[in-house]
Amino acid sequence: MSMRVKEVADLVGISVRTLHHYDEIGLLTPDETTESGYRLYSNDNLEMLQQILFFKELGFPLKKIKQIINSPSFDRYEALRLQRKMLLEKRSRIDKMIQMIDKTIQYMKGEIQMTNKEKFEGFDFSHNPYEQEARERWGDKVVDQGNAKVFNMSKEEQASFSERWNTICTKLAELRHESPDSKEAQAAIKEWYHLLNELGNYSLEAFKGLGQLYVDDERFTKSIDQHGKGLAKFMRDAMVVYADQNKR
Known part of the structure; x- marks a missing residue:
C-alpha cells in the first residue's frame, strides 16, 4: 500500500522537508507521483529509507550513503x-x-x-x-571510483547500467555448467571485465584477484550465487583464464 509523504514522515518521525530533500538529491525517490503532484512511497521505498537512517546513525554523510546504496553490488x-x-x-x-x-x-x-x-x-x-x-565487502574500487561514477549518472543511466549488469550475470549463470575457457564463457567474462572498468580501473591481475575474492569471501559467493548456484566459482575460473590469456 502506497503512503503519502506526510504519512511516511509521521510514521518514521522525520520531517516532510527531510523527505523532500532526499528526493531532490536523488537519495530516496518515491516510486509514484500522482497527477496532483503527491509523492507516493512504496514498501520498497520504506525499506530503503530504513537503510538510509541506519547509515546516518553510523555517521555516514548523505553523499556517501547515496553512493553505497546505488552500487550495483549493494546487498x-x-x-x-x-x-x-x-x-x-x-x-x-x-x-x-x-x-x-x-x-x-x-x-x-x-x-x-x-x-x-x-x-x-x-x-x-x-x-x-x-x-x-x-570497503572490504564491496572493494575500494566500488566504494570509491565505482560509486563516484554511479553517483554522477542520471537515473536513466543508472537504470541502463543496472540492466546491463544483470544481463551479463544472467548470461554467465546460463553458461556456468560449461567449461570456463570455452569461447562463449570467455566472451561473456570479457563483457564483465569491460563493465567493471566502466566503474574503476581494473588491471588484468586485479580482475583475476577479484575473481578469487568471489570464492574466498562467502558474502560475495552468496550474492553472486543468487543468479545460479556455482556461479561464483565459474566466474573465478573464467576470470583467471581471461587474465592469463590476455596478458601474454
Missing part, C-alpha cells in the same frame, strides 16, 4: 548484518564512555584515584569502522 541483507555489528560496537563504546564519566565524577569527589590514561579511555577518533568493512 541490503549484508548491509543490515554489518550495520548491526557496528551498532553493537558503537553501544559498547558508549557504555565505556559512561563508565569513564562515572569514574570521573567519583574522582572529582575524591572517592577514587584516576590516572591520566584512564581519563581518556573510551574515546575513539579512528576512521568510521563501518566504512572500512564496507
